[in-house]
Amino acid sequence: MTKLTRGAIALPGTSLANRTGSWRVMRPLHQHRAAPCHTACPAGEDAQDWIARFDVGDWQGAWQALVSANPLPAISGRVCPHPCESACNRGRYDQPIAIHSLERYLGDMALQQGWDYPVAPLDAALPAVAVVGAGPAGLSAAYHLRRQGFKVSLIEALPQAGGTLRSALPYYRLPTEVLEGEIAHLLALGLDWRPHTRLGRDVSLEELEQDFAAVFLGPGNQKGRRWDVSFAVPDTLRVGLELLHEWMRMGTVATPRSVAIVGGGNTAVDLGRILKRLGAAEVHLITHERIPGPGVADFDAMPAAEREVRQAIEEGVVVHEHRSVRRLLLKGNKVIGVEMVHAKKLVGADGRPRLTTFEGTESVLHVEEVIPAIGQQVDAEGFEPLLQGRPFIPVDAYSGAVPGSAKLFAGGDARGDHGTVSAAVGDGRRAALAIARRLRGQGELNPETRATIGFEQLNLNYYEHQPRQEAAVLPPAERVCHQEVESGLAPAQAALEARRCLSCGNCLACDNCWTLCPDSSVLKTRERASDGSHYVFDYDYCKGCGLCAQECPTGYIVMQPEY
Amino acid sequence: MSAEHTISLADLRAKQPRFQGLTAGHRACLGCGQALAARLVTEAAGPDVAVANATGCLEVFTTPYPESSWRLPWLHSVFGNAGAVAAGMEAAYKKQGKSTKVIAMAGDGGTFDIGFQALSGMLERGHNVLYVCYDNEAYMNTGVQRSGSTPHAATTTTSPAGAARMGKRHMKKDIVTIIAAHRIPYAATASVAYVSDLRRKVRHALEVDGPSFLHIHAPCPLGWGHEGAATIEVARLAVQTGLFPLIELERGELTAVMPIRQPRPVRDYLALQNRFRHLFSQDPRAQVELEHLQALADHNIEVYGLLGENADAQDSEGADTVQRGGVRWA
């Protein structure tokens, strides 16, 4: 029984004896939810995570977090169409975080500093794995297997690694030094590097299946798709991808005075920009789709990166959106023009978009040459049976496992369902994880089910509008073939940009919960918080009012019923 | 289950990297604005402080014998004398040559109404006391009765809305102007929604020599009829609508305001609270009162020049900006 004190005085802080936590019917919890940038990244990068490290000046830690998903940040920071930025919640507040700029910044910094990839030592107990094709998918698969201690043989037909990165990405987008730098860094990880080894010629798939516990196939699209049209074409027709490859190899190609390129992908756009640089007076791009941008549905957007299209237009390339080619105007075997018609993909009764052309909207473009750049396909030499008559290898959409095979996996261009460097990196990574699981007897790799935090779940009162930091871009008149169009962010810019990140779904360590709890039931700690935040809830006293959850800027705190 | 539990929560609480003048275990309602405000004030004020507390929720929920949530010397006497008790404490410490700062704390009832005279006397005599009024705009401790601070048209148990009345008939007393008319060194308003601003004002008030007054808008979820989780949101809207201007007055002169970047309509604020629910009825008088409250907000904005010309880091939208690592401007 409590004794009375004179005058009924109470001693300081004695209310701690009263555990107000017993009042609680709702409990606050830290719940990490994926930022939209994370969910949207085909390579699987958690940009929110590595930007958070960047923001506190832990650049190497940020780079390590980044390369835990994507080993090619200097490259993808330059060439990726960054769907992460389209998904970025900040885009609905002011402008999305320039994630690609920060990625590039870290990639370049790593090359400059010579940071080593964090990999586990080779584990002799683990079986060897073969990776065929040293493009982005193959490099990623090899890296992620190596990261986990597997011995990896990387088999490549060409003398150099890089695949599409080397064969189709012009210098002004991806300088050779950057490509060389990141690839050399990767190959130095102790991979069994086997160049000049062509599948079907120097080694067979059967041999690989015999010699290795698993085989990852990452062939690139090295063949331009045939222009399958009902109208007449000249026999001198040049195809986009091959022309691009030729320019990459030779540094020059025959350049007409005026040209129409058919297609809306990166090949079409790059080719247009190159021909413009080589002196073509008129470069037209004819595409079924629209220029990508906010409000443009994915199915209706040109597959090319928005940034590239924008720069091409700046450079004088004329884009004809929503147009289809009806026929070529020929004078003998010579092209004198192209007849276009308005066209649009419309969703049909079956729910799938289908190209529809509109009678009475025909027009003629006077050009000397028409170049189709309507897609690419893999060169299936050495694994034709896997295609089963299709232009791609059917695989498990998530793991890349070839159905019916215990050892075979495939990813990148060979899948036929996506075509970016980041997607290829992601394919390689997931396949590597799936292979590792399978070889360790841990079963199959299941898709990550990841709740993504929406814009509405953020508390925007705690953020301030800040303009996005844009890297310097060469004025169109100064753009030449062998100079990068876009430069990197300056250090101060990068720091400002990292600071703009809303930290969606993850603890910002902003102190809001700690500061605003009326019941002093949020305690600040670096040591004890095991969930990556800097706070713990003291459930002995927390009454469950929900103020912390409501005022958490990032949506990292959720309220759950106690019973 | 390893390193996570090497430190007990009690140890962690004891080692929090800021002063805790008011600790947990108190009996405030969920989401209590006053509990939060008192915690923020004591944190900002630091340990060499003694508190004189008027009767009211804060006193009751912090000190049910034998418990106390206070970690500062604290004295509660009666409802109407916080200003005078604080004055006596200050006089004593001054005579003893002690540096201890005295903070008087009272609700709006203890400030606007029953304790007003004692407050005025304390100010007039120039005691070096910070008087903090936690304004939740009614007598909450006794069950939500109207006070001199209750806003116009709010319903309370003694100004109920009904067929013949639209809630409180009278205006909210303009206490800060009255206080400032004592020409004390510093008088200011603050809100629990703007923590950095509040902390800066507490520190400034304690730095000035002579009496200072801090009027803190502190929502009462129970009395205002909103969720406890909405306390900050409601408080923020009071500022952003112009209904509760954040201002500073030195020697009676207006010296600073928190600019409003984008004034919000008063409806946004009122609609969150059941005490204004009758204003959203079909009754034509409700429309009049809504317009009236909007006019009061507009009037504040005009009188205090609250409309910011440009976005400002310390305006109604910039002042609560957070940064990674908890770096705030005050």
Add this chain to the structure above:
Amino acid sequence: MRLALEGSQALARAVALCRPQVVAAYPITPQTHIVENIAKLVADGRLDCDFVSVESEHSAASVALGAACAGSRAYTASSSQGILLMSEVLYDIAGLRVPMVMTCANRAVSAPLSIWNDHQDAMALRDSGWIQLYCADNQEAIDTTIQAFRLAESLELPVMVCVDGFALTHTLEGLELPSQEAVDAFLPPYRFSRALDSTQPLSIGTLVSPDHFTEARASHHHALLQGLSQIVALDAAWQQITGRACGGLVEVRGEPEAKIGILTLGSVLGTLEDAMETYAEVPRARLIKLRAFRPFPAEALRQACAGLDTLIVFERAFSPGGGGIVATEVKAALYGQAMPRVVSFAAGLGGRDIPLDAYPRLIEAAAEDGGDFRFFDLKPDQLPEGGF
């Protein structure tokens, strides 16, 4: 040192000798001269004290409370309406067990408005939990005030020293003022065991539930009762130093063996003593001075009343619709032993003079059969027409 001083001036000097650090006061007749004199002592640099001239008696008590809790010796003074305005805080001070001294310059309470002396103000605070000591003359007022500080601080209870307004406060006479050394020797520096100190924080003024409220009140009651012996002891200690005592709890004067006694409080005692000299033909009575009204000295009173046939309780207050306040308590104290006949008179209300001839008239009236409670010197012809 013997000086010719007005009562209020003497009281101010006595308070100053006790070295209060904070004095808070609001003016009200007849307390004004006391606090004016203290203010002047401070202004003249003769008293190192913060004189806080507040805006109401409520605040005067509150400032004194705050100061006492913060560790400073505190003092206030008031009268009448002021005492009543303070009453909320006075209850609080006592319940918190905070030591301090206040002078009540006794005055009637409105309405009707009267600025003159009676004891209704102090009696209204009977149940506040303060110690109440009544002074028969200004020398007692000086000595009791000094004793009161030590009494308050040793018991951690507040003490109200009751001094008749005008009759004492405004009367000039020759008085002994003790030396500062004597007072310093008697009264150690103030030390409050529960002082508000930021290095050892305490919470004073908590909310006490029914679980502890009875105990809080009971311990307060017993603390007051323990004060009975302390009042006697300190009066004796003071006598050791100065050679003067104030009569402890209850003092018997006049004819100790008389069978008729008059019990009274305050300055009327001197009038009765003088009257017994003037009217030598009237039998001498036993004069019983009730110095301590709270705590109530029941035992000392029983001893003082032993052997009486008649006890006249002659008091300057009453409870309307009830009767004599002190008389009721005296009767209760004597109940269960050989009871004298107790006759209760309310006298000197609102400053009505109690002249020397009151004594023979009182003795005569007491012998008459007129009920247990009567108004002394009531003028029936002045009562309202047609009933009350």
